[in-house]
Amino acid sequence: MGLEIRSLRESERxxxxxxxxxxxxxxxxxxxxxxxxxxxxxxxAFDGDRLVGTLADLADDQWWDGEVVASSDxxxxxxxxxxxxxxxxxxxxxxxxxxxxxxxxxxxxxxxTVAAAYRASGWVTVGRLRTVDLPTHALRVTPGDAGLTxxxxxxxxxxxxxxxxxxxxxxxCGLLTRQGGRFGERTELPDDGLSLVCDxxxxxxxxxxxxxxxxxxxxxxxxxxxxxxxxxxxxELAAMLAGWASVAPTLRLRPLAFDAFSxxxxxxxxxxxxxxxxxxxxxxxxxxxxxxxxxxxxxxRVVFALHDPLAPWNTGTWSLEVSGGGATLTxxxxxPSLELTVAGFGLLYAGAASAALLxxxxxxxxxxxxxxxxxxxxxxxxxxxxxxxx
Numbered sequence: 431m432g433l434e435i436r437s438l439r440e441s442e443r444x445x446x447x448x449x450x451x452x453x454x455x456x457x458x459x460x461x462x463x464x465x466x467x468x469x470x471x472x473x474x475a476f477d478g479d480r481l482v483g484t485l486a487d488l489a490d491d492q493w494w495d496g497e498v499v500a501s502s503d504x505x506x507x508x509x510x511x512x513x514x515x516x517x518x519x520x521x522x523x524x525x526x527x528x529x530x531x532x533x534x535x536x537x538x539x540x541x542x543t544v545a546a547a548y549r550a551s552g553w554v555t556v557g558r559l560r561t562v563d564l565p566t567h568a569l570r571v572t573p574g575d576a577g578l579t580x581x582x583x584x585x586x587x588x589x590x591x592x593x594x595x596x597x598x599x600x601x602x603c604g605l606l607t608r609q610g611g612r613f614g615e616r617t618e619l620p621d622d623g624l625s626l627v628c629d630x631x632x633x634x635x636x637x638x639x640x641x642x643x644x645x646x647x648x649x650x651x652x653x654x655x656x657x658x659x660x661x662x663x664x665x666e667l668a669a670m671l672a673g674w675a676s677v678a679p680t681l682r683l684r685p686l687a688f689d690a691f692s693x694x695x696x697x698x699x700x701x702x703x704x705x706x707x708x709x710x711x712x713x714x715x716x717x718x719x720x721x722x723x724x725x726x727x728x729x730x731r732v733v734f735a736l737h738d739p740l741a742p743w744n745t746g747t748w749s750l751e752v753s754g755g756g757a758t759l760t761x762x763x764x765x766p767s768l769e770l771t772v773a774g775f776g777l778l779y780a781g782a783a784s785a786a787l788l789x790x791x792x793x794x795x796x797x798x799x800x801x802x803x804x805x806x807x808x809x810x811x812x813x814x815x816x817x818x819x820x
Contacts, residue, residue, distance in 0.1 A: 449481060468612060471489070473485050520547075538713050541707060552772040556709065558707060561684055564680070564697070591624070596609075601811075623640070645676075653682065708816050736770050747766055780810070
């Protein structure tokens with residue numbers, strides 16, 4: 431089977447949608463956008479004239495320790511049932527890695543339906559997008575500061591909540607910037623409701639929410655975003671959520687580790703509604719190192735060999751030097767004692783595993799555990815997190 435992999439033409443978009451619709455079980459009444467949003471490229475795999483596979487390459491940006499890293503986020507992967515297990519998916523992924531590298535992408539993330547296929551191509555599990563249900567009556571929170579104002583948000587407040595999201599996200603690792611590309615300029619509220627906490631004219635916290643299921647036992651208040659920059663603002667929002675107890679017995683939230691709500695909400699009694707696996711791999715290891723932020727005060731140099739069968743430009747011997755809050759990755763002619771798989775690089779880069787653990791998984795070879803620890807230079811300040819599904 432000789433496959434042609436390329437971007438879908440406008441005349442082929444309906445065929446691509448039908449392939450995805452059947453693969454994911456969407457009803458015929460659901461229709462896609464007339465044209466893909468900016469920053470979204472639909473890739474197709476063709477066997478002659480027949481479209482046999484498709485995926486979406488999302489040109490997103492992510493925050494990594496205060497710096498923006500360009501990402502190829504992948505979604506909507508679908509292959510005709512008669513062509514599955516025939517290498518179509520792997521061929522499309524190989525194509526996307528090369529094309530994403532050309533535009534400057536450094537890493538790639540995705541949410542798998544079948545993780546094994548992506549694991550075999552170098553993606554590794556680095557986190558979860560968790561949605562947790564909390565009993566609304568369990569919130570025992572009093573407002574934190576009489577000087578703050580709680581009010582409904584409007585379209586005019588969208589720039590302010592975008593700035594607040596950035597303030598929360600930029601110091602973390604893995605969160606989308608939600609700027610440019612498919613995010614564009616918002617002209618309507620993201621959900622049914624938007625509640626703001628203001629300190630004077632400054633927005634210091636917000637919650638976006640949807641109320642479904644009527645007002646009896648099955649009623650749910652879904653809160654896609656719950657963000658605050660201060661403890662007092664978090665208390666105002668938590669108290670507002672507690673006020674829904676009479677008509678929405680369940681709160682459905684996405685927890686973010688180490689934020690203003692971490693010690694305020696009773697996460698320990700929550701039940702997991704869903705958990706989507708986040709996988710990551712480097713697109714271009716040189717760009718991945720250059721674009722990311724680095725922990726101030728971390729210094730060192732390590733030489734290692736890297737093996738990447740799907741993206742051969744990553745394969746080779748590399749010297750990683752970390753200094754002055756930055757890092758570089760350059761080719762080296764040395765004979766390294768450390769050998770790293772592309773999966774091992776991704777796990778270290780995302781903070782999902784230390785070098786000592788990679789020795790146990792076989793993703794790192796080193797003479798001794800002490801030698802292996804030199805590769806902990808790759809670790810970020812905190813593990814990857816995510817708040818958006820794609």
